[in-house]
Amino acid sequence: MSNAINLKDHIRGIADFPKPGILFYDISPLLAHAEAWKEAVNQLAEAIRPHKPDLLVGIESRGFLIAAPLALVLGTGFIMVRKHGKLPGDKVAHSYDLEYGTDTIEVQADAVKPGQRIVVLDDLLATGGTMAAAIKLLRQVGGDVRAAAFLVELTFLSGREKLDVPSVSLTAYDS
Template sequence: MDLKDHIRGIPDFPKPGILFYDVSPLLAHGPAWKTAIDRLADAVRPHRPDVLVGIESRGFLVAAPLALALGIGFVMVRKRGKLPGDTVAHSYDLEYGTDTIEVQSDAVKPGQRVVVLDDLLATGGTMAAAVTLLRRIGADVRAAAFLVELTFLNGRDKLDVPSLSLMAYDS
């Protein structure tokens, strides 16, 4: 099955000149979504994760069912102020400003093997920040995985872990 048949390009979203790669049709098509999760499981399994981490919010849609398929736990990395209890924060630079992400301080035990997931790899800044944050709480980050990668933005260059993508777009 060609999963790209289930990715929709939406021009000029969220602003003029941007082509948005929408994974919603993939999520809505049961057989394609199952194929995507099965392929991600095959790609992630060799890294032997103890837990998967999803980045808010579309990363949750990928990491949670994948964790279920692999029989392991799922942890959320969220924007500041969205998680209860004791959290650890990491601020990072964006193209136009800064952002902060958080994880619950006890969500990953020191030394646990982790694979971090998001729906799409663009410039890599948020994923690199998540990897840094997870290492601060003791995670052994083994890889980053995505449904879609926009290779022309060179996001994987910001990552110091193996990067796995089911689909790549060169422009």
């Protein structure tokens, strides 16, 4: 693992997106920079490998970008947790509370075999609500969720406190 690449140099803050007062952490420059992206994937692979996952799960939609290449590197399967109505076939749903209202995520009913070891990935950990919901959903269908991993963590939002699995983030922002 190389320390020559600072991943934060490839993550940009965009003010007032998607609404005023929000600072959006954009991973697009990281994805576009081959060496930085390779470094991020390698760092995540090293962090996840000890959990011996059978499946990596990506949360819609940027989580797909992270989990899919990692699954290739680690030799695991990859499945998706998506918003309601986006997956074909039989699905299992889980609804959860947001700051204002509720949301529903789904997984295909046959995607997880009972007892499979799972690591769940997303690009960013903020308040932790979506990741906590995904972990509950995956347990509901018989998965053994071992860990969660992120490219970016907004530590000032304390999302990690909502998670009951080991969690790793490659970068962290305190404000």
